[in-house]
Amino acid sequence: MTITKRSKILNEITNGPIIPQILMLFFPVLLGTLFQQLYNTTDAAIVGRFVGKNALAAVGGTTSMVIGLFIGFFVSLSSGFAVIIAQRYGAGDDEAVNECVHTSFAFSLIIGILLTIVGTTLAPKILLLMNVPTEILPDTTAYIRIYFIGIIPNLIYNIGAAILRAIGDTVRPLFFLIFGCICNIILDSIFVILLKYGVRGAAIATILSQALTSLMVLAVLSTSKGSYRLSIGKIHLNMLFLKKMVYLGMPAGFQNNMFNIANITIQSAVNNFGTESMAAWAAYGKIDSIFWMSIQALGIAVTTFIGQNYGAGKKERIKQGTVKSIFLAVMITLIIMFCILSLRNYVFLIFTNDENVIKIGIGILMTIVPLYLTYFLIEIFSSILRGLGDTLIPMLLTALGICVFRVIWVFTAVKHYNTLHTLVMAYPLSWIITSILFIIYSLFLSRLKNFLFIKSNSLTY
Template sequence: MRQNKSSRYSITEGVIWKQLLFFFFPLLFGTFFQQLYTTADAIVVGQYVGKEALSAVGGTTSAIINVFVGCFIGISTGATVTISQYYGGKQYEDVSKAVHSAIMLAITGGAVIMVIGILGAPAALRLMDTPDEIMPYSLVFMRIYFCGMIANLIYNIGAGILRAIGDSRRPLYFLILSCLLNIALDFLFVLYFRWGVVGAAVATVISQFFSAVLVCLTLIKTNECYRLYLNKIRFHKEMLAKIIHIGIPAGFQSLMYSLSNLLIQSTVNQFGTDTIAAWTAYGKIDGIFWMIMGSFGISVTTFVGQNFGAGKNDRVKKGIRVCFVMAMASAVSLSIVLSFGGSYIFQLFTKDQLVINKGMEILRFLAPTYFTYVSIEIFSGSLRGMGSAFIPMILTCLGVCVLRILWIFVAVPIWPNIETVIFSYPLTWFTTSVLFIIYYIMYTRKRFARI
């Protein structure tokens, strides 16, 4: 295998803040276009089909889908960290084994999730108290969406492979193309063919297959150590074990996040269609924050992974500090912008003034508290990059998920309103941030002192 071009993806040298931003912006734009998959669906059906359809393509269905997709993407971070460490340490044969194991994991996981999702959709929707007027829309959207699960996971893990070696540009280009295709198909299927929610779901699935093909062709055609050979796609026992060791905690952490959000969505469903639609639209606006934080999180994970693998510990610590400052500044700035301009964004999703007003109540309550989450994303990503995934999982599960569930069961029956429900977010973010700060200081002192 040729390695003469590999240095162009190395982030073990150079100005730290420039490299983080150079890596961050393609990730941010990539996540933005990935978010546009479901956002375009929500805008088109919300404007041209109705608020029941808007509630169906977001809200309950998104919460259920995220249980499966989020869990797998969490597990796939084990592949990203493993590949980035081997790549940073110039262990190219191990990079190749990890790549083929990761793709096999995507195929296997996608097939299992597809079957579970299609068969289990009715029971899941009923369990979440989905209103009768939304149920038919939600059921058909979910079943069609799950048909594209293998392609969804192949793209995500393929993009993770490219990012692990420092290439965040091509996943961005692929997402832009597939997102534009999704938007075009949304208008074609929903507005022209009048397929409603079915059209939005079909458009998303076709676009996901398109992005999966693009990322696979990229991996197949390269001459670098991460080249994909179709006849070599299989599990390598030692690589799978390492991927699972790092990835399972992150996957379980994501699963717990999703389950707690399922509980919150189920509680929101009790407040009626207007609140569900407002929560769905807010979720798309709130997605801006999660795009930014997620991009910083992946950036710092990959940066730490490569530099830690190369033994550059001072650079690791400086990179984490720089990334934290940038993430905090972004969170505060976004809070200000959304608090004053959120109503204009809500109008993209619906013309129903009751829905807009309810959505703005939610946004003005939560947006000013975004800064309380930053420590969780940056420190958990940094710790995963150094190979520590178990304790961050425990901290997140206890501080975010368990506490959030307890709040819903204890506080909401006493004060049954939407404000009580959504207060669970800043309460758990702040608590978990404190836990992460304490653990991060203890872990890095011990780890770097030993090295």
């Protein structure tokens, strides 16, 4: 990237209308997250329709939980890397940006090797602890092992995309994911439908598609003219920057893992209700992901916006950005709630024709979706605080309000009232508790209060 182009992107984020700038960051991330989600959704839809509900249960909820436990930690950890890069990029420190880029890739390769070993050896043991039914255990184990064999390209793409988003480039990661998703659909059709490889074919299709997207992000970063250019021969660990990036990213990584551990606890309880409930939960999870990928995409956009303006010393824009981000979150949440509730009788048909599975899935949907509005403040405040470099306390609040509460709920309320409805109520109840904690901390105790309560000179929409 030339200096002129770099200055133009930086100026757009640190000056001018706020809502259009956040949306310009948001939509490419949203579409990118959509296509990222379509990897696993495509696998679930194709095996569910062409192999059966047992295959849907194998590829759906349980595998997503286990994969998320490992991959989600790294992706969340990379958010700390992105915050440092966004702040240094906003401050115009090109040397620091370049050091962070090469350190990020070195760290990714090390973690990738470790995850390949740990994932292929420990994942099957985790499945046994999660009470996975014996009829789907072989397929579930095979899918996860194949996925982890190809994990390094996945990490390379994620860290490369995080770097590009940190400097304000959200479009190219989107193109890479669209290409990868199209490849995954084609390869799924070949391996699952034509070659009849079943669940294993879906896993092979996924890792091959991810390998292609990783090559694309490497090509872009290696040919860049900007401070974030990647030189393969210069990949190394700068311990000073690594310490800073891990310090910011580690709380988000632990937060992600606590989320997954809590959800694995719930998934284990769902597994006790049988294969039909597992299939319904897996299908609902794909529908539910529409909300999560949307609100999390907004969170990524907000973190980039806040991080660069914090690096540039723009206090007033941080205040205005907070207000506008909350407004956007409310609008996005209401739109998604309306769409899902309106189409609730049809969306499950994408995954299965089994009437009982659909009935159970609709029951889950009607319990959770109407209460989405109790969550969005958690994502927005944690994203703003992350952009300011405040990650530890938000992690602790999330751990207490969501993760600890859900585990306690499973072993108390669900134990005494052993129904699926009681189990899924853990989600909205935990959101309400955590939202209250975030409101108190963000408005009155965090460094954000120093920006929110400054006198406004003007408002920029």
